[in-house]
Amino acid sequence: MGKYFTFILLLLFGSKFSLAQQNYIDHTIKKGESVYMISRRYGVSVNAIFNLNPGSENVIYAGRTLRIPKTDNTTTTPTNAVINDTIVRNYIVRRGETKFGLSRRFGVSINLLEEQNPHIVSMLQEGHTINLDISSEIAQPKATKGQHIVVKGETLWGISRQYGISLAQLEAANANRLSEFLQIGQSLVIPDKASEITVEGAYIVQRGDTKFQLAKRFNMTIAELEEKNPHIVTMLMAGHRLNIDATDSNQTEDIVDIDQATNNDLDSTSTIDSTNTVTKYKNYVIEPKETLFGLAKKAGMTIDELTTLNPKLLTSVNAGDIIKMPVGVSGTTINTIPKPEVETTDSTKTQDVVDSNTVESTIPTSSHRNNALFANLAIENSSGIYFYTPFSSEELISPKERQKMISINSDFQKYIDFFQGAQIAIDSAKALHLNFDVTLIKKNIAKSKIAIESPHNKNAILVPFSDSSSTFPQIQSNAPISIVDIESDIISNDSINIYRSITPETIQKTKTLNYLAKQNGNVVVISDLDEARNKDLILNILPEATFLQVDNAGFFKSDNLNEVLDKTKHNFIVFDSKKTIVLLNTTTALMGKLSDHKIQLVMLESSLLPKQTEVSNMRFRILQLIYPSMTDPQNQNDILKFENQYEELYGIKPTRHATLGFDVTFDTLLRISQNTSFEDTINTILSEQPHLKFDYQKTNDKTYLNTGMYLMQYNSNEGMIELKE
Structure with missing residues (x-):
């Protein structure tokens, strides 16, 4: 019996060992x-x-x-697949896999993946078979005359500058080659500097173009333009190649009265002059330092008339852009887009944490937003600011050490971005002659307590992106100290106040719904076939709200929209879907009802706003969209000042984490540099930094929550206004 038992044990041990080998x-x-x-x-x-x-x-x-x-x-992996260091054979693509994911898994570039598997170039699909010779390399192609091969770090703007052509010319010449991102090794056509954006019998759509303008430009109706180009019926997009009868874009154009045009062009405005006069226009090149007001005055038009003629001016006024101006207006007029005189930065510049003595300050110019803080700075007092971080000061300063940590965990990059933004805030505070010391506390989950011996009367600890509330230690300090939470959701185990500095989406939604509740209007919630994402919250605040679903293409069933709209009230249409096609078709239907109903579009989350390349802002202006925003869209001066400073220092544009680093750090430094306590400033002072508003409200004995946000509304003519909650 003992022999059998021993034999069974050996079998079990052997099977386990065999399984372990296979794991x-x-x-x-x-x-x-x-x-x-x-x-x-x-x-x-x-x-x-x-x-x-x-x-x-x-x-x-x-x-x-x-x-x-x-x-x-x-x-x-299928049993007939072979995967090793040099060969991938008969690998079957599974649902959810992407080219990027496969390239990372097999350790090859997407270019090599596509070159050896041309059937996936247009689209990778479930069931595709992948075969790779990993050891082979794509020979670096050599550019011929009129061609450019994209290398790592290049951008379209940089390439256009390299060849002395405009960005519009480069995009037009490569309209069929460009996707959302440039690919390393991609071949681009470099047009001649004097080339037109149009080609024989065709026109490449530029940003800001509308169907109404193009129809008039090429002497046809919108219906004729769509008939010749059915791909633009749903949406006109920059880069589309249009079939046209004539390419007289270089000639003076006649813009005729609106009565001859259709009203189906949803990208045109409803304020076009409908007199029966014929006005001649010419191409005009915007000169440096010209403003929208100055251009309108030069044209003898109102701003509304000028932006109706040139919708791209609604977004920005850029030196070098071509617009339409009445014949007789003096200024540079040319038939090709000029090369803008703009300096570029090296996108591969090392992202070092810069010495504060070498950096120009980025103090917000809109100081009236923070008069209460700036007016009471106590520069004679000293304070301490601490950062709770996965880095030590030596690791943060050393590019080599930072890269080593990022190679272990890519999530550390957001801390790097945060501290680069915080560095600019520290430099700006030093420029104000504030007296403070900066200390880094490296995370150590083995410690349950951190003892702080501070020589200062006021101190603050900034805790960015802590991954677990349970790991945050108890703080023991000999001096008053406050904890500023940046998307960490930490819980204090002692008597120290916690200030949650980032406004949660729930607050944005709630404040927007509370505003609607005060308007006494008819609220209709539009969602797709899925249940409305915020239904419970909406019904809690607006129990009389009506819910209406559309199909996957965003179309309403017959008469459903008419049934929920009220001609006697202001109709607030709350859009609650993430699908762009649903937004396009919903807004189209709503604009068709404006003649009989008072309608206003509402979004509860700024994240639902699509890119302008996907949906024209003109739709939002016509429907006077209301939406919550963490950032004030009207404060562009301070935002651009920070972005330019950041790009000059680090060679890249700031991420969202970098903007948090600047705003929260600078606001905290201003508050601990007052004559009163940090908590007093929280209770009495509302502040606004370039990107964020800080309006703290107490939620319990030891926790404050930032409820600051902007409730914005698109104007029908130009710009936006902030609504009072």
């Missing part, structure tokens, strides 16, 4: 590889590799073997 695969480390790179290739976590390979968290060596734990991806 990982061997990977031979190549020169230049890191554990992070290997983990991304196989779709496993870095910690899973560390656990299976003790010592790999410290160093790995080329030529040695790492054990890689198998994941669902490896266990579900």
Whole structure:
């Protein structure tokens, strides 16, 4: 009996050992590889590799073997597929996989993936078979005359500058080649500097073009333009190639009366002059420092008339842009778009944390927004500001150390961005002669308490992006201290106040609904076939609201819209869907009802606003869209000042995390530099930094929540206004 028992144990042990052998695969480390790179290739976590390979968290060596734990991806690979360091054969694409994900898994570029699998160039689909020779490399193509090969870090703007052509010319010449992003190795056509944006028998749609303008430009009706170009019926987009009868874009044009045009062009405005006069226009090049007001005055028009003629002026007035002006207006007029005289920055510049002595301050110019804070700065007092971070000061200062940490966990990049924005805030505060010390507290989950010995009477700890409230330690301090939470949702275990600095989306939605409740209007909620995303919240504040669903294409059933609209009341249409096509068709239907109903569009979340390239802002102006915003769209001076300063220092545009770093740090520094306590400033002073408004409200004994936001409304003519909640 004992022999049988021993035999069974040996069988069990052997089967377990065999299973254990099958739960990982061997990977031979190549020169230049890191554990992070290997983990991304196989779709496993870095910690899973560390656990299976003790010592790999410290160093790995080329030529040695790492054990890689198998994941669902490896266990579900078809049995006839072969995947190793040099070959991928008969790999079947699964649902949800992307070219980017496959390129990272197999350790190749998307270019190589597409070159060896041309059937996926247009679209990767479930069931496609992938075959790769990983060891082969795409030979770097050599550009011929009139051609440019895209390399890492290049942008369309930079390429246009390199060849001395306009961005519009470059985009027009490559309308059929461009997608959302440039690809490394992509071939671009470089047009001649004097080339027109039009080609024989065709026209490339530019940003700001509308169907009404193009129809008039090429002497046809909108219906004729759509008949010749059915791809623009649903939406006209920059880059579309149009079939036209004539290309007289260089000639003086006649704009005739609106009675001869159709009203179906939803990208045109409803304020076009309908007199029977014929006015001649010519191309005009905007000169440096010209303003919308000055251009309107020069044209002898109102701003509304000028922007109706040139819708792109609703977005911005840019030196070098071409607009239409009445014949007789003096100024530079040319037939091709000129090269703007703008300096560019190197996008590959090292993202170092810069010494504060070398940086020009970025103090918000709209100081009236913060008069109460600026007027009572106590520069004779000193204070302390602490950052709770995964980096030590040495790691944060060293680009090599920062990159090492990012290679282990890419999520650390948002901390880098945050601290680069915070650095500019620190420099700006120094320029105001504020007296403070900066200290970094490195996260250590083994510690349950942190003792702070501060020589200052007022102190603040900034806690950005802490991943778990349970790991935040108890703070013991010999001096008054406040904790500023930046998307961390930490819980204080002691008597220290916590100030949550980022307004949650729930507050934005609630404030918008409360505004609608005060208007005593008819509220209709539009959603797609899915249940309205915010139904419970809406009914809690607006119990009389009506809910109306559209199909997946965004169309209403017959007479459904008429049934919910009220001719005797102001109709607030709350759009509650993430689908752009639903927004397009919904707004089209609503604009068709404006003659009989008073209608206003509402969105409860700024994240629902699509890109302007997807949906024209003119729709929102016509329907006077109301929406909540974390940022004041009217405060462009301060926003651009910060963005320019950041790009000058770091060679890239600031991310959202960088803007949080500046706004929260600068606001905190101003508040701890007052004669009163930090809590007193929170209770009495509302402040506005370039991107965020800080309006703190107490939620319990030791917690304050920032409820600051902007409730904005598009004007029918120009700009926006802020609504009072």
